Amino acid sequence: MPLLIAALGEILAFVFRQIVVKFILFTVMYLLLTQLAPLVTSYLPNGANVSSLFNSLPSAVLWFLNISAFDVTFPMIIVAYFTRFFIRRIPFIG
Known part of the structure; x- marks a missing residue:
């Protein structure tokens, strides 16, 4: 007992x-x-000026960005880097 x-x-x-x-x-x-x-x-800037930025790029750069699916891959890469950064900063996970 x-x-x-x-x-x-x-x-x-x-x-x-x-x-x-x-x-x-x-x-x-x-x-x-x-x-x-x-x-x-709320403090981040809006994306209104992004379209004018892409309009000023040369056509060869736009072709490469289109072929490499930049609109899909770039956000994935950024999210992966942020996730890696924040997971490494949490000391009490494991």
């Missing part, structure tokens, strides 16, 4: 030391990100 009580105590200690703390941390991170994302995007 004392062995069962000791095992139960260890299980509860693990739950409160590891699982509950990580749950609280991830909940706080989620709430911060959901509240800060609209604030940050």
